[in-house]
Amino acid sequence: MTARSSLTVVLAAGEGTRMRSAIPKVLHPVAGQSLLAHVLSAAPDGAGASLAVVVGPDHEAVALEARRARGDAVTFVQRERLGTAHAVLAARDAIARGADDLLVAFGDTPLISAETFARLRAPLKNGAALAVLGFRAADPTGYGRLVVEGDQLVAIREQADASAEERKITLCNAGVMAFDGRRALEIIEKIGNANSKREYYLTDAVTIVRSLGLEAVVIETSEDEVRGINTKTQLAEAEQVMQTRLRKAALEAGVTIIAPETVYLAADTTFGRDVTIEPFVVIGRGVSIADGAVIHSFSHIVQASIGKNASIGPYARLRPGTSLGEGVRIGNFVETKAVELEAGVKVNHLSYIGDTHIGANANIGAGTITCNYDGISKHKTEIGAGAFVGTNSSLVAPVKIGRGAYIGSGSVITRDVPDDALAVERNQQNNREGGAKRYRELKTRNKKPKGG
Template sequence: MTARSSLTVVLAAGEGTRMRSALPKVLHPVASQSLLAHVLDAAPHGAGAALAVVVGPNHKAVSDEVARIRPDAATFIQAERLGTAHAVLAAREAIARGADDLLVAFGDTPLISAETFARMRAPLANGAALTVLGFRAADPTGYGRLLLEGDHLVAIREQADATPEERKVTLCNAGVMAFDGRLALEIIDKIGNANSKREYYLVDAVAIVRKMGLEAVVIETSEDEVRGINNKAQLAEAEAVMQARLRQAALEAGVTLIAPETVFLAADTTFGSDVTIEPFVVIGPGVTIGDGTVIHSFSHIVQSSIGKNVQIGPYARMRPGTSMGDGSKLGNFVETKAATIEAGAKVNHLSYVGDAHVGAKANLGAGTITCNYDGFAKNKTIIGAGAFIGTNTSLVAPVKIGSGAYIGSGSVITRDVPDDAMAVERSPQSIREGGATRYRELKTRGKKPKEG
């Protein structure tokens, strides 16, 4: 049996004025990924799965996000905002190609899943013309009600138009729909604008399908999955739901989360086996963590690769471009950026390693700084395998420390150090006998001693 083809139209043209932000609504993040990216990831992929995204006329940033996440997607502009059906028809060109199934989704519902899209398509394969996604609302006030006769959907009744009896219905419209692709344009083109706002509403498709003698059905999901985001409070609620999902998935995959509710993950975080994450850790986008690694408390990690059996933190900050080899270590109050730290190397505490390459089994003492910025450009520090960098050392880039080299504590290194060489840079120490006494007398001469 040939698999059914699909077109998913994602509506992402809204301004999102209630977000009170210059950032388009669908680009606000949940779990370090835009609302829109979550929806695009959930939409059908692969052979026979087409994707169209409807954007506003001045939303290049949204179009760029679409291209980044789903290069296979087409974008269409909705120049005027005249309702949801009008928005769908902005993608008429794509719809007219005649996919078997047409899915209509919204760019501000980040919690929707690929499984739900698949469940919505199933009735179409069995002869239904329209599937509507519904949910049981704890408080249905304000939602359109889904009115059923047996298993058949007969109407979507908006709150303002519902009778007192209909308002008791808790099965509500999520807005997401799936159409028989061969009939979709015929159905949507019949939707009129005979309403107070003179707009074209997709919910009217149910009545049209019924008039055509075709079947409309409902697929139910959880209220959480269809949360739409219209303001920052709802964004925070969606973040909480997503974090709970990600933590549960991590736990089920064998990750040890000592205090799960204190750990924040990104949607794309990947874990090896036997990983342990202590309380109050934040993991941003683009992070992979290898087997047996421990992330200690109060660490913050983004866009970094961590090998096997690595120790991170506590209080470590890994900025973009950090790569940790197997068995390496970042200790207390260490910050890295664009740094490769090879297997077995240690940066134990109070150090900054940026734009650097640290060889295997090198040891960087407390207070080691790679001075990578000269006010005009970033420069690189290379530290060879097995090198020892003493405490309170400044390595002024560009500079290379050879393999097995030894740098004395308190040095400011500005020139390359050969393999197995020792470099010490300090001013000579002078001792002046009785100098402290004379200094105190000078400073206190003519002054009354302090009381207490």
């Protein structure tokens, strides 16, 4: 049997003024990914699935994010804000193509899942014209109530219009809906604006469906899953929920997280087997951690690939473009950026390694700095396999350190070092016998008494 086709219309035109930010609301991040990207990643994908995102005027950044998150996303502009039904009809051209199922979602509900979208579509296959997503609210005040008779949804009653009995209902409207795509335009176009705000409300679709003798039903989900984000407080609450989900998923996949409540993960973090994460670790976007790696406490990692059995930190910072091979050791207070470290490399504490390639089993001593920036451009350092760089060395890029080369501690290397060569760059040491004693006597003699 051919799978049902779908169109998901994601409404993302809101200004988000309560966020008090110059950034459009749907671009604020949760777990390293925009609110909008979370929704788009949950929406149906693959064969027969299409995606439309409705954005506001002058919101090109939102359109760009939609296309970045889902290459198949097509954007439409809602030039006037006349209600949710009006927003959906901004994507009229896409709806008119007649997908089997039309899903309507919101760009500020990052916790919704692909499984929930699938459950919402299921009644359409069985003949329903409309499925509305609902949740049981701990405090239903302010929410539209879902009035149900038997297994049928008969109305969505807004708080202001609800009777005393209806206000006791805890089953509330989440706003997300699924329409029979063959009837969707007919239903939505019948929605009027005979209300105090003169706006076209998608919730009126229930009444339209009933008037046409068609079936409307409710699908329930958790209150957490349909949290809408309107304030920074709600953004922080959503982050907490997402982090709890991600930590649980990692633990169930076999990752050892010693103090889960202190560890922050990104939505796209991937783990191998037997990974250990110590307390107070922050993992940003684009991080993969292979089998057996250990991330020690207080490390911060973004856009990095960590190889098998690597050891990171404590207090390490891995910046974008870091690629670490098997068994690499990154010590405490080490920072890396745009580097490739082959298997067995050791970078000891208090070092900065940037724009660098290091061959297998090289040893980088404590306090080593790759001087990659000349004030105008970045330059690369290359260090060969098995090389040894002594403590407190500065490697001024562009420079190449050969295989098996040895750099003496405290050196400032400005020229290439051949394979197996020893390079030492220091001023000649000058010892002055008795000089320290004479210095102390001079300073003591010239020192004024306290209170003088």
